Amino acid sequence: MIPKKQKAKPRVAFFDFTSCEGCQLTVIDALQYHPELLDVIDIVEFREASSDSSDVYDIAFIEGSCTRASDEMRLRTIRDTASVVVALGACAHLGGINAIRNKQELDDVRHYVYDGKADWFATYAPRAISKVIEVDLVVPGCPISGAEFVRLVKGLLQGRMLEPIDYPLCIECKLKENVCVYQRGEICLGPITRAGCDAVCPMYGAGCEGCRGMITNPNMDAFYTVLREHGLSQAEVETKLTLFLTNQTMSMSREEAVHVEPTH
Ligand code: SF4
Numbered sequence: 597m598i599p600k601k602q603k604a605k606p607r608v609a610f611f612d613f614t615s616c617e618g619c620q621l622t623v624i625d626a627l628q629y630h631p632e633l634l635d636v637i638d639i640v641e642f643r644e645a646s647s648d649s650s651d652v653y654d655i656a657f658i659e660g661s662c663t664r665a666s667d668e669m670r671l672r673t674i675r676d677t678a679s680v681v682v683a684l685g686a687c688a689h690l691g692g693i694n695a696i697r698n699k700q701e702l703d704d705v706r707h708y709v710y711d712g713k714a715d716w717f718a719t720y721a722p723r724a725i726s727k728v729i730e731v732d733l734v735v736p737g738c739p740i741s742g743a744e745f746v747r748l749v750k751g752l753l754q755g756r757m758l759e760p761i762d763y764p765l766c767i768e769c770k771l772k773e774n775v776c777v778y779q780r781g782e783i784c785l786g787p788i789t790r791a792g793c794d795a796v797c798p799m800y801g802a803g804c805e806g807c808r809g810m811i812t813n814p815n816m817d818a819f820y821t822v823l824r825e826h827g828l829s830q831a832e833v834e835t836k837l838t839l840f841l842t843n844q845t846m847s848m849s850r851e852e853a854v855h856v857e858p859t860h
């Protein structure tokens with residue numbers, strides 16, 4: 597936590613690991629709409645937006661997943677320096693899309709991607725940064741919500757640590773009065789996914805892909821019941837659960853995570 601008596605502006609640094617950098621771009625976009633934040637924080641490192649660099653900072657936002665042993669040392673240095681560490685986006689929070697490959701043999705993946713040069717590139721199973729260092733806060737999503745980022749920064753400036761919402765997306769979706777995509781025979785991960793994005797995908801007619809991660813203690817039995825009732829196949833569900841939730845489902849027992857009886 598930032599000391600309440602700190603008089604100087606908090607020094608904020610942004611770091612990227614394995615990612616598409618879309619969350620950093622969302623931060624830049626959010627700051628264009630909230631320039632007042634730039635009066636009360638001092639951004640000392642942000643490769644996407646500035647050539648400045650510093651080894652001294654109070655708040656570290658980390659985008660991207662940890663995908664190789666050498667990332668771990670860099671993460672520990674950031675943790676040792678910052679008072680507050682925030683995982684920025686699904687890659688840092690969950691391992692993200694990068695973790696899709698974790699269900700495959702690592703050597704197969706490396707040779708598929710790098711062919712004869714596989715040995716040139718060090719890599720291992722992508723993981724959330726919380727698997728390596730302690731993380732104080734998370735801004736979930738792929739990409740993050742700019743509004744949620746701004747709220748979190750304002751909270752930190754007021755000495756509050758704003759935890760992300762921890763109830764299912766279906767609640768938000770029902771409040772928006774969206775038509776449930778299951779009524780069209782499509783899959784949606786809303787029953788097990790963390791709300792907070794205004795149910796943006798169902799609002800535009802698409803099923804939720806789970807980019808904000810699963811809620812704590814998702815009711816998988818009820819979720820499977822919904823799937824069975826709509827005649828959806830196990831293969832379809834596995835594909836959905838792989839996009840963002842590979843690491844979370846792999847950490848559950850296989851029986852618990854994917855147990856959808858085909859109905860046809
Ligand atoms: S969470 Fe999504 S938008 Fe953000 S860095 Fe990862 S892939 Fe890009």
Ligand code: SF4
Nearest residue numbers: 766769776777784786
């Ligand atoms: S569309 Fe998805 S999030 Fe919305 S109510 Fe249906 S299952 Fe829940």
Ligand code: SF4
Nearest residue numbers: 793797804805806807
């Ligand atoms: S609806 Fe689901 S996939 Fe879409 S932004 Fe929200 S959490 Fe992510």
